[in-house]
Amino acid sequence: MTKDGGGTDLIPGLDELPRTSPEKADKPDKPGKARKKGVRRPAEELPVARIAVDMSLPHLDRPFDYLVPAELDAKTVPGCRVRVRFAGQLVDGFVLERVAESDHEGKLLFVERVTSPEPVLTPEVAALIREVADRYAGTFADVLRLAVPPRHARVEAEPVAASGDAGGEPSEDACTDGSGAWRDYPAGESFLSALADGRAPRAVWTALPGPGWTAAIAQAVAVTLRGGRGALVVVADGRDVARVDTALQAELGEGVHVALTAELGPAERYRRWLAVLRGTARAVVGTRAAMFAPVADLGLVVLWDDGDDVHAEPHAPYPHARDVLALRAHRAKAGALIGGFTRTTDATQLVESGWAHTLTSDRGRVRTAMPRVRYVGEDAQLARDAAARSARLPNVAFEAARQALEEGPVLVQVPRRGYVPAIACGRCRTPAQCVACQGPLSLPSSHAAPYCRWCGRIAGDWRCPECGFVHLRAVVVGAKRTAEELGRAFPGVPVRTSGRDSILERHGPERALVVSTPGAEPPAEGGYSAALLLDGWVLLGRPDLRAGEETLRRWMNAASLVRPQGPVVVAAEGSLPAVQALVRWDPVTYAERELAERKEVGFPPAARMASLTSTPAAIRELLDGARLPDGAEVLGPVPVPSTPVPGADAQEKERALVRVPRAAGHALARALKEAQGVRSARKATETVRVQIDPLELI
Incomplete structure (x- = not known):
């Protein structure tokens, strides 16, 4: 399909739009006759602009050619934002390139105006966008919206020095030799040496438990910057961004990198993004959206905890940060570091394909850094256990928590948030459902009536449709109910909760019970003295191909916050592969086994x-x-x-x-x-x- 700017039979009415042909526009005015008002002339050099129009229709996923008027010649540069007329409407677009002539045989329209002469779409990012769109069966326009943030005119008008801290070079006083945090890994120093030499090492990194992963990433970034290239770090959430940002400041000094998160607001985020584009910041740390940051001379991409589902973009075409960064590292001939406390099957696939190498510590060092993990059964064992009846804790976990509280805080991980997110009939165990929409009922607190999680209807007069019983029992207990029970089991011990509604940033060294949902665990100063991982059946019993892999990731992320050799008690069946991998602290073998099994049945990533x-x-x-x-x-x-929406047609x-x-x-x-x-x-x-x-x- 040819590239064109106004002649396609797929857009009704497009051929009737007014156009100016280059031949007609190039004719000189007759002597003594004034040029007609409103007649536009194309630029003398490279008069055709190839433009990516902001249209997500799949059959229009191609560049279109437009004429550049002479008065906009200087402003219409590759990468700038423009407004063009398309199908009778003014739409946004980005200039991809300027050429001498067009392949389109018909007449071309003129660019209406230049929204901003700032070249915000670099050739490297434009090529990456095209490749990501093709890989995920999407359109260039959809990926472009993910890659380039909305314009903020006031920020663009600021002086370049105000768009980011000037300098852009690592401080010699701040930079270390770049190998401190990597000495625990046999191949760590060779990985850094390859980065320093300008090569492109690619590694799947299984980090040791503890907080040292931020310093290791900062040192890898410092080595890359000292070699004259840029670096890009993508993490799961704003809390991880803050931790890596602190480590980068300590390693690089001020003014060398920027942090990009959604919490910054549109103006500040665009200001920092422009600092990267203009070269005043050479390193970036951010969440998922930062994977397209226009880092110049990219030498290293880092992805931390690639198994977290937040790395998958929820908007079309739904790219994953791991694939985008891998494509980017390949295109830029840059190094890649995909790390985490655990190992995903997707990362294992990269290792088996030869694209990346394994970067792990030796078993002796792992044993000294890991916590001591014990598992306890559930069901019948809990029914006979007095401690379990009072606080849902088996006696082993109860004693571990009681002893650990004498030395510091104890982390309690609960898979579900809320009070009692799932309830059932107290006699026949039939799941309690809403009479209006058949949605699941739950309890928000100990004194509240049950309500529907789908439509919000109060079900104070609920009666079991099977046996007529009116009393309810808890099927799944949430974090709030667990905190309430633990408060009664450990009188005098402060109980703090961390979840979606209120996430704790950090916890001090004082003794306390910290009840958290997965992913919201706050680091404790000096580490937790123990961790209790409750209700393992909730995570392992999900009908999901990645249930075991995701459960192990959540457990290991929580257990990594515990001090070395500190006790960790997991409430799950000990014979399960995920539990055994946690006990041995061996996520690599587990991931390799998972990948082998998926190859046999033909499931991703095989x-x-x-x-x-x-x-x-x-x-x-x-x-x-x-x-x-x-x-x-x-x-x-x-x-x-599907979840019913009140007032909407099913x-x-x-x-x-x-x-x-x-x-x-x-x-x-x-x-x-x-x-x-x-x-x-x-x-x-x-x-x-x-x-x-x-x-x-x-």
């Missing part, structure tokens, strides 16, 4: 899969029109359970999975994108949500 979600008719139409690669297997479609939706061998992943994405383009050109009313390699398959 295979590539696409999820198609829409109405049954739309899915059938897309699959019928898609030229799927050889070996493609269609699974389903099956109904998708619409039946289904999900189909398309599985192909790993080598056919690009062909699958291309086929689905082409099929989406055909449906878009036909103006299909039902959209199909296409996700390549989704985290959830069930």
Whole structure:
């Protein structure tokens, strides 16, 4: 399909728009005759601008050519924002390049105006956007919205020095030799040496438990910057950004790096992003959106805790930070460091493919740094245990907590937030559901009536539809109820909670019980003296392909906050592979075993899969029109359970999975994108949500 700026039969009415041809515009005015008012002339040099128009329609996913008027010649630079007329409307766009002539045989429209002459879209990021869009069967415009933040005119007008701390060079006084935190890893110093020499080492890093991972990342960044290249660090949340930011300041000094988080606000975030674009900051640490930060001369990309689901973008085309950074490292010939306390099967796939190497400590050092993990059974054992009946803690966990409280704080991890998120009939154990929408009922507190988690309806007069019983029992106990029970079991001990509604940043060395949901555990000064990991069956029993892998990740992240050789008690069946991996502190073997099992059954990451979600008719139409690669297997479609929205019409939706061998992943994405383009050109009313390699398959 040719590149054009105003001549396509796919846009109704586009041919009727006023245009100015280059031939007509180049004719000189007749002597003695004034030029007509409003007649625009194209620029003398490189008069054609190739523009990425902000249109997400798949069949229009290509650049369009426009004429650059002479009066905008100096401002229309590659990477700047412009406004152009498209299908009779003014839309935003970005200039990709300027060329001498267009391939389009018809007339071209002029660029209406330059929104900002700031070249915010660099060639390196533009090429990355195109590659990410093709990999995930998306459009350039969708990825562009993720990569370039909205413009803030006042910030752009500020002097360059105010857009970031001047300097951009690591302080010689602040920088260490760059190997302190890496001496515990046999291949650590060679990894840093490769970065210092300007090479591109790629490693999957299994970090030792404890807080030393931030210093290790900071030292790797410092070595890269001293070698004359930039660095990009992506972490899961703002709290991790703050920790790495502190470590970078200690290692690099002031004015060398910036931190990018959503909490900054649009103005400050854009100011720091411009500092990276303009070269006044050479290193970046941020959350998922920072994976597209325009770091110049990129020499290192770092991704911490790649198993966290927040690294998967929730907006189309749903790219994952691990894949984006891997693509970016490959394009820029930069080093890559994918680290965490545990190991994902996706990272293990990178190691087995030869793309990256393993970076771990030796077993002797691991044993001295790891906590002492014990497991306790549940069900029958808890029913016979007096301590478990009073505080849901088996006697082993109760005694471990009592002794550890004499030395410092104790961390208690509870999988569910709230008070009692799931309840059932007290006699027949039938799950309690709302009579209006059949949603699950829960209890917000000990004195409140049950309510529906879907529609919010109060169910104070609930009666079991099976046996008529009116009393309820807890099926799953949340963090608030656990804190209440622990307060009674340990009188006089402060109990603090950390969860989605209120996350603790840090905890001091004083003794206390800190009850937290997974991911919200606050680090304690000097480390926790013990940790209790409760209700393991809730995490392991989820109907998810990654349930065991995700459970081990959450357990190890919490246990890594405990002092070396401190007790950790996990309430789960000891024969399970995830529990055994935690006891031995061996996530690598667990991940390798998981990957081998998935290869046998053809599940990701051993295979590539696409999820198609829409109405049954739309899915059938897309699959019928898609030229799927050889070996493609269609699974389903099956109904998708949805959460009812009050006042909205319920619409039946289904999900189909398309599985192909790993080598056919690009062909699958291309086929689905082409099929989406055909449906878009036909103006299909039902959209199909296409996700390549989704985290959830069930």
